[in-house]
Amino acid sequence: MDALLSLAFMTSLLAGAVTAGIPLLLAGLGEQVSEKAGVLNIGIEGMMLVGAYTGFLAAFSMQSFWLGFAAGAAGGVAVALIMAVLCVRLGLNQIVVGIALTLGAEGITALLHHYQFSRTYPRLPAVETLPIPVLSEIPIVGPAFFDRHPIVYLAFLMVALLIYVFRSTGLGLHLQAAGDKPAALDAAGVDVVRTRTAAVLFTGLMAGVGGAYMANIGAGLFIPFMTGGAGFIGIVLAMLARGKPLWVVFGALLFGAALALTTALQVGGINIPTDVIQMVPFAAVMVVLVVFGRRAKLPAALALPYVRGER
Amino acid sequence: MLPVPAVLLICAAIAVAAGAVWSLLPALLKAYQGVNEIITTLMMTFLGISLANVLVKLLFLDPATTVPQTRTLEVADRLPTLPGSTISSGLIIGLVAVLAVHFVMTRTAFGLRLRIVGANPQAAVHAGLSVPLLTVAVFAISGGLAGLAGAVEVLGVQGNVRADWNPAYGLAVIPLVFLARFNGFGAIVFVFAFSVLSIGGESAARRLGVPHFFTLVVVSILLIALALAEYVDHRRQKARV
Numbered sequence: 001m002d003a004l005l006s007l008a009f010m011t012s013l014l015a016g017a018v019t020a021g022i023p024l025l026l027a028g029l030g031e032q033v034s035e036k037a038g039v040l041n042i043g044i045e046g047m048m049l050v051g052a053y054t055g056f057l058a059a060f061s062m063q064s065f066w067l068g069f070a071a072g073a074a075g076g077v078a079v080a081l082i083m084a085v086l087c088v089r090l091g092l093n094q095i096v097v098g099i100a101l102t103l104g105a106e107g108i109t110a111l112l113h114h115y116q117f118s119r120t121y122p123r124l125p126a127v128e129t130l131p132i133p134v135l136s137e138i139p140i141v142g143p144a145f146f147d148r149h150p151i152v153y154l155a156f157l158m159v160a161l162l163i164y165v166f167r168s169t170g171l172g173l174h175l176q177a178a179g180d181k182p183a184a185l186d187a188a189g190v191d192v193v194r195t196r197t198a199a200v201l202f203t204g205l206m207a208g209v210g211g212a213y214m215a216n217i218g219a220g221l222f223i224p225f226m227t228g229g230a231g232f233i234g235i236v237l238a239m240l241a242r243g244k245p246l247w248v249v250f251g252a253l254l255f256g257a258a259l260a261l262t263t264a265l266q267v268g269g270i271n272i273p274t275d276v277i278q279m280v281p282f283a284a285v286m287v288v289l290v291v292f293g294r295r296a297k298l299p300a301a302l303a304l305p306y307v308r309g310e311r
Numbered sequence: 312m313l314p315v316p317a318v319l320l321i322c323a324a325i326a327v328a329a330g331a332v333w334s335l336l337p338a339l340l341k342a343y344q345g346v347n348e349i350i351t352t353l354m355m356t357f358l359g360i361s362l363a364n365v366l367v368k369l370l371f372l373d374p375a376t377t378v379p380q381t382r383t384l385e386v387a388d389r390l391p392t393l394p395g396s397t398i399s400s401g402l403i404i405g406l407v408a409v410l411a412v413h414f415v416m417t418r419t420a421f422g423l424r425l426r427i428v429g430a431n432p433q434a435a436v437h438a439g440l441s442v443p444l445l446t447v448a449v450f451a452i453s454g455g456l457a458g459l460a461g462a463v464e465v466l467g468v469q470g471n472v473r474a475d476w477n478p479a480y481g482l483a484v485i486p487l488v489f490l491a492r493f494n495g496f497g498a499i500v501f502v503f504a505f506s507v508l509s510i511g512g513e514s515a516a517r518r519l520g521v522p523h524f525f526t527l528v529v530v531s532i533l534l535i536a537l538a539l540a541e542y543v544d545h546r547r548q549k550a551r552v
Contacts, residue, residue: 040349042349086538090542091542093486093538095486096490097534099482099485099534100486101531103534104528104530104531104535106527107525107528107530107531110522111521111524232357236350275361278357279362282357282361285354286336286354289346290336
């Protein structure tokens, strides 16, 4: 048991939790905005996967992590654009389109990977970090939070930004109204379709960056189906957080820790079959839902397309 | 030794029970805590796939092969095919299930209660219906039928379970049911169209020499095209009124 409680184990577990948690955090925040605006974005898994692919492709061919993240964001937004046109503008069923987009993204990225990388499996170099002076010296916490690529700091800044937008801006109010009572927003003279479109595109952007983080920093390479349900965990986080960005952070770190447990346990010298390990995050979701399930509250008009003048 | 039909019947019953049990946790969460079932059932799906792998690799492994899979059923012990064809008798089971569900939903008091709960849960509470119990019952029936579907595939077509075997029929069928507007007979049409096109996509992929991931893309385009077709049809019907 000593090995489990050692400094090295705790450090690697927390650092792993942050590395695995950042994509979940980005996806959860994105999904939160879209759910707030009344769009249940089941396609987020596909947006992450496309973001992971385009992000890796750009980072690998141009040897720049920043261009990788930009391309990941663009990839996620491209998928989100399809979702916005079909579900927000035309009002097609969000679950049908979401599942379709996820399946399509899995197929297309796996095909592209097959033709481009399946023989060589190229890898990116380890990422350069930007340690924050003094703070990065703290044992355990320092390496996990303050010795990171700047995108991690931006992700945490995004939490603060979203808290501000939800709490103190007109835009936050519009988003909430678009999800709870779109007709009221329409009557107030704000375009519901435009508000929801913006929310869906934002989700795509966050999911795309999250996917790119998984590929470029988490793994250092692209593998087909590599998101492995991270988008779905993002949906769960958004549902449990009840519109509060800070809860998404706690949830993302919790699930990140569950995912990082595999590597950490191997560092600690304990071996468990991978199939069992793969069950951990999903079992954790179920446990969280059993314990806190009653608290999950969803916008009234979630997953309902808005048609002006229809009751 | 029991006769083959009896064994098959017992297997099917076990599969139905397993499916129903697997849906119990989402059902209870939905019925008594109001937790969104999309999320819980997705989680149970991921868990089920991994659990099946664990069972295949650790408990039911065929010692005779190096590939992780269960022992294979003799063809004589499987669900029979329809006389004079290679079509699995699962087709009949499926059609009977559609008829049975349709009969229950439209011709029985239980079905009427379910339709009331679906249309307006608050009105159902006022009408004195136990919404939580009905919710759990529906989940159990749905899970049981899904279990039966898995059993028909394994007992009739595959003959064994390989590790990592996940055709994702469930995920493909959900959009089809929405597209059919929850009408069982409509679902038959959509499922048939879907399977024809996805098998077509698979053989096209094989002929062109592209990896089987191609089928996923075909399925995706198919679902969006079906959704769009349904949208256009809906618009046209509205314009007529």
